[in-house]
Amino acid sequence: MTAFRNPIKVCFSDIDNAGIVYYPRFMHYFHLSIEEFFSKELGIDFADLLHKRNLSLPTVHVQSDFRQRVKYGDRIDVEVRILNIGRTSITWGYKGYRGSSPEELLVEGHNTTVCVRTDTFEKIEVPEWLKKALTDYEEASAQGAAQGSVS
Amino acid sequence: MTAFRNPIKVCFSDIDNAGIVYYPRFMHYFHLSIEEFFSKELGIDFADLLHKRNLSLPTVHVQSDFRQRVKYGDRIDVEVRILNIGRTSITWGYKGYRGSSPEELLVEGHNTTVCVRTDTFEKIEVPEWLKKALTDYEEASAQGAAQGSVS
Amino acid sequence: MTAFRNPIKVCFSDIDNAGIVYYPRFMHYFHLSIEEFFSKELGIDFADLLHKRNLSLPTVHVQSDFRQRVKYGDRIDVEVRILNIGRTSITWGYKGYRGSSPEELLVEGHNTTVCVRTDTFEKIEVPEWLKKALTDYEEASAQGAAQGSVS
Amino acid sequence: MTAFRNPIKVCFSDIDNAGIVYYPRFMHYFHLSIEEFFSKELGIDFADLLHKRNLSLPTVHVQSDFRQRVKYGDRIDVEVRILNIGRTSITWGYKGYRGSSPEELLVEGHNTTVCVRTDTFEKIEVPEWLKKALTDYEEASAQGAAQGSVS
Numbered sequence: 145m146t147a148f149r150n151p152i153k154v155c156f157s158d159i160d161n162a163g164i165v166y167y168p169r170f171m172h173y174f175h176l177s178i179e180e181f182f183s184k185e186l187g188i189d190f191a192d193l194l195h196k197r198n199l200s201l202p203t204v205h206v207q208s209d210f211r212q213r214v215k216y217g218d219r220i221d222v223e224v225r226i227l228n229i230g231r232t233s234i235t236w237g238y239k240g241y242r243g244s245s246p247e248e249l250l251v252e253g254h255n256t257t258v259c260v261r262t263d264t265f266e267k268i269e270v271p272e273w274l275k276k277a278l279t280d281y282e283e284a285s286a287q288g289a290a291q292g293s294v295s
Numbered sequence: 296m297t298a299f300r301n302p303i304k305v306c307f308s309d310i311d312n313a314g315i316v317y318y319p320r321f322m323h324y325f326h327l328s329i330e331e332f333f334s335k336e337l338g339i340d341f342a343d344l345l346h347k348r349n350l351s352l353p354t355v356h357v358q359s360d361f362r363q364r365v366k367y368g369d370r371i372d373v374e375v376r377i378l379n380i381g382r383t384s385i386t387w388g389y390k391g392y393r394g395s396s397p398e399e400l401l402v403e404g405h406n407t408t409v410c411v412r413t414d415t416f417e418k419i420e421v422p423e424w425l426k427k428a429l430t431d432y433e434e435a436s437a438q439g440a441a442q443g444s445v446s
Numbered sequence: 447m448t449a450f451r452n453p454i455k456v457c458f459s460d461i462d463n464a465g466i467v468y469y470p471r472f473m474h475y476f477h478l479s480i481e482e483f484f485s486k487e488l489g490i491d492f493a494d495l496l497h498k499r500n501l502s503l504p505t506v507h508v509q510s511d512f513r514q515r516v517k518y519g520d521r522i523d524v525e526v527r528i529l530n531i532g533r534t535s536i537t538w539g540y541k542g543y544r545g546s547s548p549e550e551l552l553v554e555g556h557n558t559t560v561c562v563r564t565d566t567f568e569k570i571e572v573p574e575w576l577k578k579a580l581t582d583y584e585e586a587s588a589q590g591a592a593q594g595s596v597s
Numbered sequence: 598m599t600a601f602r603n604p605i606k607v608c609f610s611d612i613d614n615a616g617i618v619y620y621p622r623f624m625h626y627f628h629l630s631i632e633e634f635f636s637k638e639l640g641i642d643f644a645d646l647l648h649k650r651n652l653s654l655p656t657v658h659v660q661s662d663f664r665q666r667v668k669y670g671d672r673i674d675v676e677v678r679i680l681n682i683g684r685t686s687i688t689w690g691y692k693g694y695r696g697s698s699p700e701e702l703l704v705e706g707h708n709t710t711v712c713v714r715t716d717t718f719e720k721i722e723v724p725e726w727l728k729k730a731l732t733d734y735e736e737a738s739a740q741g742a743a744q745g746s747v748s
Contacts, residue, residue, distance in 0.1 A: 155629055156643065157468045161461040161518045162351040162413060168322035176608055190609065191670030200313040207358035213416060216463045217644030262313060265364060306478055307492065310614040312669045317610045327457055341458065342519030367614045368493030464653040464715060470624035477621065502615040509660035515718060564615060567666060
């Protein structure tokens with residue numbers, strides 16, 4: 145099983161006046177990808193996370209390296225990985241590959257989010273159900289990778 | 296002389312569905328602040344930089360820490376500093392303080408930009424005129440700070 | 447008294463891949479201008495309107511004409527006018543003039559907003575305090591204009 | 598043959614501080630949909646249109662009506678239609694339906710674009726190749742609709 149990749153098409157308005165993707169848009173791509181990761185890989189709708197499960201994940205740290213120039217019409221496949229699950233925080237890793245050349249790394253980065261209640265913004269521990277969903281996902285990924293390596 | 300601070304008003308559309316500033320917007324605030332820094336402190340219009348001087352400054356690395364929750368209607372004053380001038384790159388530092396409480400740090404970060412020609416995107420050395428403008432600015436700032444410390 | 451004008455600087459990221467302002471950004475400029483109109487002309491903070499006064503103003507109709515090409519670095523001064531106050535709706539007019547040439551119309555448009563409660567999104571009549579603030583403002587503007595015309 | 602519909606997922610950052618889609622984002626959805634229309638229905642990449650075919654389509658007029666409240670997580674399917682082909686301009690119509698309820702109209706609008714050269718921004722007539730592509734598309738759509746009505 146390979147890591148989850150979210151395909152993103154660079155749109156007209158993502159381009160800045162130097163003719164390339166405006167760099168804050170990459171952080172937006174990271175966010176779009178984590179929204180899709182929750183929905184497609186964990187089966188948890190991000191809107192439900194916020195409003196029904198009362199959990200928000202504000203970012204407290206982000207960093208990113210931009211390897212290649214990305215232009216209008218390019219497609220980026222953003223891989224999402226769970227880098228660390230702490231007591232109150234989760235760190236997510238992102239690698240964006242060129243759609244037309246899946247080994248070519250365009251951008252990479254990670255961000256750390258903390259768990260807070262949506263209604264009060266009070267910091268809380270990573271909820272057990274989320275910890276379970278993430279560790280189950282990681283185990284399935286590891287098994288898939290192991291199976292992949294023998295076949 | 297205190298460091299340059301660019302006042303930014305958090306607008307309605309900067310807010311995300313968790314009720315706080317969507318974190319990629321802080322990178323946008325950094326960019327707005329550097330545009331103002333060029334115009335107000337160096338006397339170089341950023342549009343001219345791109346199109347008349349044929350110089351673009353794409354970002355190759357960014358990192359940022361988010362210290363406080365920022366909401367709609369808040370004002371952020373973003374301080375811009377020159378952290379390093381390399382052969383082909385410049386590193387810029389940013390500190391965003393609460394407008395209504397100027398000692399309260401809300402966000403900080405830095406990014407590294409490389410110099411490229413706008414027309415060909417070929418990497419070039421930091422142009423002499425830009426290096427001079429930046430070092431002159433730093434010297435004036437240092438003198439101002441020294442004078443400020445005695446008075 | 448001349449109509450309220452909100453100065454907006456076209457920023458780097460407002461520009462699209464054709465080298466001009468991405469047209470949905472003009473609607474964003476309209477919105478920024480109405481936020482400033484509330485704050486500066488009516489003395490009502492837009493964030494307070496939403497959260498303390500429990501009033502939201504979703505748009506049900508918008509139209510706009512784009513007269514001139516607008517580029518990075520241009521300044522647009524957006525005039526805001528009250529075109530109509532209905533039972534549950536208000537129509538706002540906008541004219542954007544070139545900052546460096548205040549008679550040159552760049553963009554114009556209007557939108558109709560309805561009054562709803564922020565918490566339930568239930569449609570309500572224009573609150574009396576808002577109707578009063580708007581009509582007082584219009585009378586002051588009309589008087590100012592009349593005085594302006596004799597002087 | 599039914600009209601082309603482009604599925605759009607309302608993302609986290611499209612939502613404003615009143616909890617609904619920030620209305621300028623609908624114009625962005627219209628633009629995304631026309632980019633997809635060119636690529637999927639006409640076989641013309643929008644980036645190529647701009648840069649290889651040297652054709653830009655700036656908007657000179659837009660109007661839109663917002664029928665329903667749209668929230669985070671909703672999907673909108675945006676139908677694109679050619680409303681008019683003039684000498685130098687094209688008018689495009691948009692209808693956005695709820696993804697989960699394809700008859701429910703959420704938003705509708707139209708915009709008029711003029712043809713200009715990307716390099717000089719000189720206004721030109723609608724190029725013959727584009728006029729042909731659009732009329733061929735319309736004929737195929739009409740035939741498809743006619744066939745659909747008998748079956």
